[in-house]
Amino acid sequence: MLMDWSPLILSLVLATVTTVLLLVIGIPLAWWLVRRKTLMRRIAYALVALPLALPPTVLGFYLLLALGPHGPLGALAMHWSGTSLAFTFTGLVMASMLYSLPLVVQPLAAGFEHLDRRHLETASVLGAGPCDRLVSVALPLLRADLLTGAVLGFIHTFGEFGVVLMVGGDIPGRTRVLSLAIYDHVQSLEYHQANVMSAVAVGMSFTALLLLYLAQRRR
């Protein structure tokens, strides 16, 4: 029987797009969260961590409402493109970003918090403005935390199930990611296919984590 690998490819694309976008917003967000310890930023920090604590179905349910035709984001998308975000790849990306946000932001926030401020102060008296300091000092010093955030964000997105089921709807070729395909195979008693795909998932996640920890050990 021929294996359908499109769920694996979809999962990889979803995880890659999500991770890249999360790094783009996660870096400034993490920087902002720890720069000053105001009450508002503490609340924001708790909100960022919230997806870790919620059952994925709860997150997925509210996301479905928000992304659907009557939700704020879905209605906005309807207005622009004529379709809502529920059951679309874009919707999946947005849902995955929220779901994996804490895993990317928390290592970065910890990194920013432990950053030796003297490096930044030295750069500023040498004439580097805030953006310059972020790029030329903070990010190079946070290489390890960036790698940790990226790998954790990637495999967390790669392995998600509840949220993608709620928001994506398991549409073959569009929103059926690896974890959903495995579930479907099991439901249809196609244990061989489920086994092959699961083994691939185990192998890839383990390799990613192993590479991450090997890289961390070298420092």
Place this chain on the structure above:
Amino acid sequence: MLTFEARLQHGSFALEVRGELPSRGRGVIFGPSGAGKSTLLRIIAGLERGAQARITYNDELWQDTARRLFVPPHRRGVGLIFQQPVFMHGYTVEQVLRYGWRRRGKTACAFDFGGFVERFGLGPFLTRNVDTLSGGERQRVALVRALLAMPQLLLLDEPFSGVDEEARAALLQELEGLQIDLGLPMLYVTHMARETVSFADHLLLLESGRIRAQGPMHTLATDVSLSLARRPDAVVAINTEFVRHDHRDGVSCLRFADGELWVSEGYPHKAGRPRRVLVNARDVSLASEIPHASSILNVLPARVVELAELPDAAVVVSLRIGSTPLLARVSRRSARELELHPGSSVYAQIKGVALLNH
């Protein structure tokens, strides 16, 4: 002119200062540890966002908290040398130096990248990893990096505290030469009296978050009501010029504004070359008459300006040789027996003169 008015509360420590320093030459902020010297320097650089301050430099307004005006550090054109310089791990000396050079301000300077590297002898170091540098080398790289950013004012926070005494004196001399050559105003923080007196033109005395006194160094260093003159290691600086060297006895003659000093020194110098010498208050003894025969080389007529009793049965005497200030630290008994009072004429016998290396 640098003017500042600043207030900052850090836990139980409060800094409240108002002062000004000329925007040329060498200013020193002197005070004991914990007086708030580094904090004041950081406020001037713009690194203490919590400070309530009004700061102007020449015709620029850097900060005015009352009007919510704050020029960030990278736009103030200040260089700052920290006590312990930090570098990014794994970078080469050249990468570190180029960081400042790429972001340099518009202050005109006689040197370019290559010129600075050459002047500080850093050519052979350019490819070295900064993690392999010694303490003195690190501070030198940090200094050149700051200079390459072409600041209009250089702030130094006890930059040589990690260097041994002898190397420190040499570095300080080099810094003074640099200041004169570049015409770059410097503001230097230290808790060491000797460094203060050998480096400063202008002085600001800071004690527990308050300014105790400010003004020209020669005035403040010999003011017997201030801590600098009352310390057991009180010292004054005299600006001299080399005159000639006596080969037979191995002594050199230095001329200052109001006379000559003989110093034992093995190596001759070019005549007319300026030298700053240090005279310890403890190395100056006083006599009411010119001594008949003495092993002391320098006996100079002086006038007592002021004197103050110190706790340990000692008296510190502020003197003038003509217009040149000098300090003597004598015992209370000697002061009484010599009947010292403001206006008395005495002979100052200078036992030792410390030359600063050039």
